[in-house]
Amino acid sequence: MQACGLIVEYNPFHNGHVYHLEEARKKSNADCMITVMSGSFLQRGEPAIIDKFHRTKAALKSGIDIVVELPYVFAVQSSDLFAKGSVQTLHELGVSSICFGSESGDITDFTSSHTTFKARETQYRETLQSNLDLGLSFPEASRIAYREIGLTTDRMDLSKPNNILGFSYVKAIVENNLPIEPLTIKRSKSNYHDETITSSIASATSIRKELFAFGIMTPEIASTIPENTEHQLKIYKEKTKVWHSWEAYFPFLHYRVMTMTTDELQQIQGVDEGLENRIKKTANQAASFQEWVEKIKTKRYTWTRLQRIFVHILTNTKKADMNFVQSLSRIPYVRILGLTENGKAYLNQVKKDMEVPIVTQLSRSMNEMLSIEEKASHAYYSILPPAIRKQLHRQELAPPIFV
Amino acid sequence: MQACGLIVEYNPFHNGHVYHLEEARKKSNADCMITVMSGSFLQRGEPAIIDKFHRTKAALKSGIDIVVELPYVFAVQSSDLFAKGSVQTLHELGVSSICFGSESGDITDFTSSHTTFKARETQYRETLQSNLDLGLSFPEASRIAYREIGLTTDRMDLSKPNNILGFSYVKAIVENNLPIEPLTIKRSKSNYHDETITSSIASATSIRKELFAFGIMTPEIASTIPENTEHQLKIYKEKTKVWHSWEAYFPFLHYRVMTMTTDELQQIQGVDEGLENRIKKTANQAASFQEWVEKIKTKRYTWTRLQRIFVHILTNTKKADMNFVQSLSRIPYVRILGLTENGKAYLNQVKKDMEVPIVTQLSRSMNEMLSIEEKASHAYYSILPPAIRKQLHRQELAPPIFV
Numbered sequence: 001m002q003a004c005g006l007i008v009e010y011n012p013f014h015n016g017h018v019y020h021l022e023e024a025r026k027k028s029n030a031d032c033m034i035t036v037m038s039g040s041f042l043q044r045g046e047p048a049i050i051d052k053f054h055r056t057k058a059a060l061k062s063g064i065d066i067v068v069e070l071p072y073v074f075a076v077q078s079s080d081l082f083a084k085g086s087v088q089t090l091h092e093l094g095v096s097s098i099c100f101g102s103e104s105g106d107i108t109d110f111t112s113s114h115t116t117f118k119a120r121e122t123q124y125r126e127t128l129q130s131n132l133d134l135g136l137s138f139p140e141a142s143r144i145a146y147r148e149i150g151l152t153t154d155r156m157d158l159s160k161p162n163n164i165l166g167f168s169y170v171k172a173i174v175e176n177n178l179p180i181e182p183l184t185i186k187r188s189k190s191n192y193h194d195e196t197i198t199s200s201i202a203s204a205t206s207i208r209k210e211l212f213a214f215g216i217m218t219p220e221i222a223s224t225i226p227e228n229t230e231h232q233l234k235i236y237k238e239k240t241k242v243w244h245s246w247e248a249y250f251p252f253l254h255y256r257v258m259t260m261t262t263d264e265l266q267q268i269q270g271v272d273e274g275l276e277n278r279i280k281k282t283a284n285q286a287a288s289f290q291e292w293v294e295k296i297k298t299k300r301y302t303w304t305r306l307q308r309i310f311v312h313i314l315t316n317t318k319k320a321d322m323n324f325v326q327s328l329s330r331i332p333y334v335r336i337l338g339l340t341e342n343g344k345a346y347l348n349q350v351k352k353d354m355e356v357p358i359v360t361q362l363s364r365s366m367n368e369m370l371s372i373e374e375k376a377s378h379a380y381y382s383i384l385p386p387a388i389r390k391q392l393h394r395q396e397l398a399p400p401i402f403v
Numbered sequence: 404m405q406a407c408g409l410i411v412e413y414n415p416f417h418n419g420h421v422y423h424l425e426e427a428r429k430k431s432n433a434d435c436m437i438t439v440m441s442g443s444f445l446q447r448g449e450p451a452i453i454d455k456f457h458r459t460k461a462a463l464k465s466g467i468d469i470v471v472e473l474p475y476v477f478a479v480q481s482s483d484l485f486a487k488g489s490v491q492t493l494h495e496l497g498v499s500s501i502c503f504g505s506e507s508g509d510i511t512d513f514t515s516s517h518t519t520f521k522a523r524e525t526q527y528r529e530t531l532q533s534n535l536d537l538g539l540s541f542p543e544a545s546r547i548a549y550r551e552i553g554l555t556t557d558r559m560d561l562s563k564p565n566n567i568l569g570f571s572y573v574k575a576i577v578e579n580n581l582p583i584e585p586l587t588i589k590r591s592k593s594n595y596h597d598e599t600i601t602s603s604i605a606s607a608t609s610i611r612k613e614l615f616a617f618g619i620m621t622p623e624i625a626s627t628i629p630e631n632t633e634h635q636l637k638i639y640k641e642k643t644k645v646w647h648s649w650e651a652y653f654p655f656l657h658y659r660v661m662t663m664t665t666d667e668l669q670q671i672q673g674v675d676e677g678l679e680n681r682i683k684k685t686a687n688q689a690a691s692f693q694e695w696v697e698k699i700k701t702k703r704y705t706w707t708r709l710q711r712i713f714v715h716i717l718t719n720t721k722k723a724d725m726n727f728v729q730s731l732s733r734i735p736y737v738r739i740l741g742l743t744e745n746g747k748a749y750l751n752q753v754k755k756d757m758e759v760p761i762v763t764q765l766s767r768s769m770n771e772m773l774s775i776e777e778k779a780s781h782a783y784y785s786i787l788p789p790a791i792r793k794q795l796h797r798q799e800l801a802p803p804i805f806v
Contacts, residue, residue, distance in 0.1 A: 089446035316667075324774050378658070379662050
């Protein structure tokens with residue numbers, strides 16, 4: 001058997017994801033489709049709309065064979081570390097290819113961009129640093145540096161988040177000499193950040209926006225997602241009464257910040273350059289999470305970067321907890337959230353050659369990465385009533401979902 | 404002018420307190436009545452039912468002249484430190500007497516008990532320690548030791564919390580050679596911890612119980628409190644929709660514990676002897692605060708002790724923050740919450756002789772005790788909607804209440 005890996009968040013799993021999955025299956029000729037998926041908190045620093053277990057079920061019932069969790073320390077990160085963790089995880093599982101969506105749909109755009117990048121990396125780094133020194137945000141500084149070394153072309157716009165991610169995946173594969181073929185599929189229609197639903201293939205952003213706006217499943221939303229997703233969203237909402245959004249965490253986040261000293265705040269991952277004072281000073285001026293971020297935002301501290309920092313505050317993730325990630329030469333474990341019969345067959349085939357353990361549940365004997373996972377999971381469920389949060393958290397200690 | 408000091412929590416201010424106030428006024432012959440009052444969190448480790456500012460207003464309108472806040476580091480403490488902080492604060496304000504309630508109503512019971520205690524202190528300490536070593540709680544061990552040195556008599560039952568507090572006040576006065584006359588008044592009827600209202604003089608415990616049970620002001624409750632208290636309770640509830648109880652803080656407390664490592668929990672004031680593991684282990688088994696404490700409680704860890712520890716967790720108060728308290732030779736400041744015209748006249752008279760500063764609001768230039776106050780205040784208001792908590796917290800930065 002051969003496997004193809006997809007790097008996803010499925011927030012929620014929608015028709016665009018179905019298209020991506022089926023195209024990837026064709027293109028890769030694989031007989032097992034594996035996704036590495038962010039868990040409770042996502043790359044842009046947001047809570048997932050429903051928990052990872054319900055998202056896993058939706059994916060497994062729509063054609064994915066194995067869902068693996070991308071650990072928190074890679075999931076809530078900028079593109080390079082996000083890509084490193086995702087690609088390494090898929091590599092441990094022995095995938096032959098990784099397939100991602102892009103505007104151009106031509107993998108040579110990415111591989112040749114990477115060749116150019118390596119040839120001009122010093123120039124890139126210098127330009128990046130001088131732009132950072134001017135007070136620009138990392139994404140903005142990086143965008144300018146890419147353009148300056150000739151990497152941004154009409155075919156390959158490195159100011160688009162999806163292209164940056166694709167580029168980071170290719171980088172992670174090539175620079176680590178991994179025996180993985182990078183593949184890409186032309187994205188169908190909807191832009192990554194479209195705010196409204198305009199067809200049955202809609203962006204996750206627009207779908208979440210409608211879900212929050214209506215609070216219930218509408219026919220329009222249902223038209224953009226598979227029935228399995230519709231079902232999981234509905235049962236999650238019935239159980240918990242919520243779809244998770246930052247605003248629901250605002251009281252906890254505010255409470256936490258107001259009972260921390262600035263010294264303690266300064267120990268949190270991402271809090272630098274006096275940001276601790278700015279976060280404290282603005283806390284009581286904001287009546288919502290949205291307002292709070294608006295008040296802190298600067299040229300340098302983008303919305304996404306601040307959201308990631310707020311996730312780290314909420315989960316009490318410190319610089320000292322994260323230090324080890326940069327120097328990790330490989331992923332310490334692979335955590336299976338769920339799998340199908342077909343996924344199980346594949347796993348049985350590769351298991352004996354795997355160099356890191358497969359973990360299926362949080363347990364007492366945890367390494368430092370799993371202890372961060374546990375805090376993140378508790379923080380994620382904290383907005384729910386005691387009986388429900390206890391029930392949902394129990395899944396963390398259970399065997400993987402099997403459908 | 405001469406002042407008499409009362410040591411209070413006013414949770415809430417009721418008819419028994421009016422009686423105490425008026426009797427103390429007569430007995431002391433003072434022309435200014437000063438109370439030192441616990442702020443957001445109380446001696447038994449509970450949030451106050453309404454905030455300190457509304458409790459201050461009720462007291463000032465019912466005959467108290469000055470309300471001073473007992474700092475958190477003394478308020479949420481066992482009787483000796485609670486008494487030390489209260490007596491020292493009143494001493495800084497130059498009171499001539501301190502008047503407290505007791506069963507016997509005869510101050511010689513307390514002063515002669517203290518003489519006996521001093522004569523047999525070594526024996527008391529030895530018996531106390533050996534009982535602690537047997538795993539008894541501090542109150543229980545202390546009770547036995549008092550009995551053994553002959554301190555508990557029919558007239559002076561040192562197993563009653565109120566007598567222990569009175570004894571601690573006298574101890575703090577005598578052992579520091581303070582020029583303060585201790586006075587006591589026989590408590591009228593209701594026992595400290597009566598659970599039901601049986602007359603117009605009812606215990607604060609029974610009044611709170613009814614307030615929580617009915618959620619509104621009933622004629623029966625109203626019959627036990629002055630009109631001013633009734634008014635303050637009503638407007639507080641109208642503004643905030645709540646009367647503060649531990650259960651309202653349960654989600655925040657649970658969230659906090661679940662995102663702390665056991666090492667971090669071990670740094671919190673009062674968390675010793677592996678209690679951090681017990682707190683963590685039981686957290687997800689409890690559907691309420693009540694249930695949680697029930698599950699942790701042991702012979703050694705009494706309900707009150709655990710509640711105090713939970714207050715410290717909620718407010719993020721660490722051992723390192725509290726260390727300095729034991730060695731404080733005097734209170735670093737006196738914080739006025741409110742005063743009357745008469746109180747102002749008294750204050751003008753004594754101000755010039757005071758050896759510590761008068762503080763009227765939390766400010767940017769805070770010492771370590773005020774920074775703990777600020778965290779406690781934010782934790783206290785955290786259960787309220789943003790606009791309300793902001794509005795109520797603003798009082799911390801305002802001049803004292805003047806009625």
